[in-house]
Amino acid sequence: MKTIGEASTPAEVRAEAALTAVADWTGKQIGFAPASPGIASPSHRGVDSEAWLVAVDQSSPAYFLKIVNSDQKAFIDLEAVFEAASIAAGLGCTPSPRHLARDADAIVFDLLPPVWKTARMDDLRRADVMEQVIALKKAIHGSRPFALSWTVFDRIRELDDARKAAGVDRPDDLWWMLDGVEEIERAITAAGYDARPSHADGLASNIMISQDGAVQLVDFDEARNVDPLYEIGILLNEAFPFEEEMRPALEVFEGSFRQASLDRCRAYAVADDLMWGLWGMLMNSISPRGDIEFLKYAQWRLLRCRMALRHPGFELKLRRL
Template identity: 60%
Template sequence: MVKALGQASTADERAAEAAIRAVPDWKNADMRYTPGIPGVASPTHRAVDSQNWFVAKGDAPATCFLKILHADQSDFIDLDRSVTAARQASTLGLTPAPLWHSAPMSAVVFDLLPESWRTARMDDLRKPDILEHAIAAKKTLHGSTPFGETWTVFDRIRFAEKALGDAAIAEVAADGWWMRECVGDIEAAIIASGFDPKPAHADGLASNIMIAPDGAVQLVDFDEARNVDPFYDIGILLNEAFQFDSEMQPALEIFEGQFRQRSLNRCRLYAIADDLFWGVWGTLMDTVSPRGGVEFLKYAQWRLLRCRMALRNPRFEAMLRTL
């Protein structure tokens, strides 16, 4: 339902109106807004971090996209950093430009892609042309100016564990201690082999890739963007799209110009660690978030199941020794 300013009837709508009124270019304008994409954690992970809105002037079509971060995400998302990364990516033609943001209001406004663009699904990433465009976009970002912060997925796991508390592993799963030890081995192996961090989207979700009718892609949601090992950035994308090594090999040929088993091993190991992080994160959100309608625990259990299955792969030890 489209609403004009002053018609808010819920806390979320009042927050949206306050943000819209705070945008200098919209001062005294006849602004309208309508709910955007509903947050869903399972079976797909989409729009979970924020309440979002399509914003228009008067009766014209919407041209802007407003995001207001949920309070339960404040420990995980630095809005200033996210907007800085998105702005850099937008200058490269990789994402819609951020137009305004307010960290105190946890709000950011972006250009809105044309209505003909759509959100990618996992099966879209299995299409060679879409996958090639997505990898090309990520490689372009890797070659740009470094961001202000560098991290690894292992840093993220430790942060989420600390937030969950002393019972983190027990809360995650009965075999959580074993998964955590194995991921510790992955971290040690990657540190020993070394890596060169690059600015990256650092987000593997299909829902954070937009597709045009001609197959062009844009990356959206730079909340996870940092300097990371590029193979982490690619590995989590491949983990979203593919189950088997044979399916991942052509993607790595696109990324590096040739297939290397060491690169596949690194991607696979990063994907395992990423699944553990999101399993811990989902468990934490199920514990602390007031949004009971979002299936955080179901999402966490799915990511932990995939982590567990990958760790039981007979090739796991061999991958650790071949990076």
């Protein structure tokens, strides 16, 4: 673990700048070491930010520092992230954010103890874990609104515009996928929904599980006011390959199973796959981080989007919304 003044790489210099920006730590002994590096495939984890473990006046780290990568700044509002995480921490859903270093594009959080591990998709298939995850997300849905509202369709348009501006080659059938998702947006808009504050993240890697089975949510970069069924839809899409497996979790969320809710969850999952496919294509073209498998991740998400749009029951799902 290095201390302030010992940085020898550009990443360490950025970490030092963020840590010295924390006024409460002036004059204290600060140590820092890199956390797990980001990967996009086979697990999407830690791609948006550089992550550091931080110790203050002690040998063991007690804080987690994240510094947004330059290629992600357009998509992350750190003030909104800090506010959303603060609200969720007040509900006991996530570790508390402690310091916002705006000029360093960084936030410092409390660090969960070493007995906590990153969830995997097979963890989410356990009923006890899924029930806890849903309970945490529902608690956030009942909190006061977040600063920002958002839909997956807004982000798709933003990413597709950025893709065009960057001259990124597109798959021959991208127009067809965009048309299919436009149908989804029209159907959901016509049916209506009430946006609620949400974690708005379906990745297993942004769920933490302790040795005794407790659960916490992390990473509020995507937190917005959204349709709660978007949040549940992308969670179920991460955890389960078949709709039959999704039904019990949806029943836990709503209290009883409703086919229209499952149909909406599945429709949102299609849009979310297209969104992340576009993101991966764009990052593969413009990101300086050549060690991240952005294109592989994009191809996987677009493949799943195609499969869902081609399903013979797709149009029926939209009519049932």
